[in-house]
Amino acid sequence: MSWYRIALPLLMVFIFSTVMSSAKEIMKISEDELIMRGLLYDEYKAYENSYQVYKRLYDDTGEEIYLFKEATSALMSRNHILESITRLKRWDKVNPNRIEVRRLLIPLYLTIRQVKNATIEAEHLLEQSKEPMDLDLASNSFLYAGKFKRALDLLNRVYETVPREEILLRMVDIMDEFTGESKKAIQLLETHRRMNIVSHDVYVKLLLLYQKEKDIDGILGTYKALYKQDNDEQYLTKIIDAYIYKRDIDGAITFLEADQSRNDILYELYKTKKYFSKALALVDKLYEEDQNSKWIAEKGVLIFENSEDKNDKKMIQDVISHFEKAIALGNDDSIYLNYYGYTLIDKEVNVKKGINVIENALIQQPDNIYYLDSLAWGYYKQRKCDKAYKLMKRVVDEEGLEEPEIIEHWNAIRQCK
Template sequence: MVSEDSLIIKALWFDDLKAYEYSRPIYGELFDRTGEEEFLFREMRSALLSRTFINESIDRLELWDKKHPDTLDAKRLLIPLYLTANQGERAQEESMYLLERSQQVMDLELVSNALLYNAEFERALQLLKRVYDETLHEGILLRVATIMDEYTGQRKEAIALLETHRRMHISSQSVYFKLLKLYMKENDINGLISTYEALYELEGDENYIRKIIDAYVYKRDLEGAMAFLEKHREGHEDILYDLYKVTRSYEKAILLVDYFYSQDNDAKWLAEKGILLFEQAEDKDDKTMLKEVISHFEKAIEGGVDDSIYLNYYGYTLIDKEFDINKGISIVEDALRQQPDNTFYLDSLAWGYYKQKKCKKAYELMKKVIEREGLEQEEIKDHWDAIQNCK
């Protein structure tokens, strides 16, 4: 016969391997040999951890419990065994017995499991709140928040609880992610933003920057997005620049363009500055301003810029302001060589023909534009009205 010491060593070895289905029968044999409750309880724990021989384990523990009815450790094992065997009523009976005799934190949590199984959410919630108040354990807090959100209709209270915890205690990602989930359910964009900002401050993950900006854009708070990026500008200047343009914050955009150009000497920034200078001007016919705009575009083209967007913008400006119509048409034609079907470029060319009094060519080209784009855009409509009256 194998000695008890050898069996103990073997069972502990299986436990270390988390092979509880193998340690369970060994502890059972040790209990049968010695009658020591420690081996019986280890047998029950192994059954629970391996989820094997649950009913057989219940029978064995119940038999022992009848002989030792005041042993709370037996109750602590019977409750999860009953729950695993889907015997909710019996689990609750044992839970109530345990609750009458113990207010230990671990017992309150154990009893709450039986109450949750039996859909007594309010009672379970009260016990878990007591456990959390005593331990400040995040796992308990997250369970409390889930119950409040999904079962007791207290989502806002759950958010308040989580917010208080994260502000007063060092918190893991799980608390922040739970908050994000609840804020999303509430469609609380400000809550999402504040949580993502806190996560960014905590971890410095650049992905949170994008999520913060997306949230600001979703709520149409571009000013808020800019204010945030101005505090966290490094590495995100491109997004900030786009926001400056969208919000027509031209002075700030020009400063940023100058910064970009000082960093990489890319001639496209000269073209960008030309656009900004023109868009910023209150008087679009100001000759001094137009000369400066043209100077920037000329330098950009000399520097190798041939993007059709810049070419069309520059060419159209030369045409519309009658600064140099022939040159403007030539530049727009360069843009059309890159994108021959671009209706906005065709509109620019038609406008050039109109300015040259080539009415038939302007009309035929503009007709194609409105066939594709319609007359919803004001500039296209103005051009069409003018070209129809061209003589």
């Protein structure tokens, strides 16, 4: 066991055993020991005790340092505030224009909500000092007093001298909530972000402001910056969502082509835009990545959709072979079963087999209108007109006559009946 692990518990026993020490007991302790105790109390945040120690030291010595430490302990403990103010003011009369007194009186007054007195002291402080720390301190008084423009002006002067993020965020909060300058707040945040490494607090505030302004491009740009900084997939998802919300699929495609981390999403977007040749160029890569037979079936779909001649027999056989390979590898997704079965039926390659494949798809989704349409088309090809008509009527009743393929099938099957 190290010395530190032995000494620390003993030190804590010493510290907290003296918490209960009365003022009378403190009176018996030497100045050197009181100083040591005060420092230890400060270190362990026992501010009530350090207040008593520094008060005794000031009363005994009259040294200003102890008065200031006494007031600081009162401030930290949020206790003895009025007494500390009285003692500071009394000392101030004898020792006027000491800036340390202003620096203590402002937060002491604010602690007990004496805002007017705090602003008076703030004005005195500003007459004595133009230091950033003093401008910052004075701004709190004006903020509490509802003088938001004055507070903002002081913080802006601080930020121009010391461009710290925490100052900027306080300025932005004032501009957003009190002065109605959210657009200017955004400009300040964006400038700061581009010139500095920033925390997530800046990005969160930017997102909130952009949402309030309903600025989708701003939201998108912020998520892009977050993604570039953290490479976190949650931000990539937000980026794609923003592009979709904007109905800018091509923008999302361009972004994902450059990013190259989510080819699966890129593939779906290619299909959405009917960029089948691009999707074909990508599908083999996707299969190489995970060996999922889904991509073989997808390639069958793409070969057909990308073909200029939808009746080309060689192309149709290529499509069918891809579906059969995917099924042989265990892929029985009803979407691909329906596409495969419908191809067999519509191109009259093997109508009976196509109907069997569609029936297997319907086992998975018995009420899927598109699968029922495919089955009705199979019955039509077999000239089983009554069965085709009953199924197709159900499709039309539920789906209506808006899709060209349903209209074509419905007209043909009615004539067959």
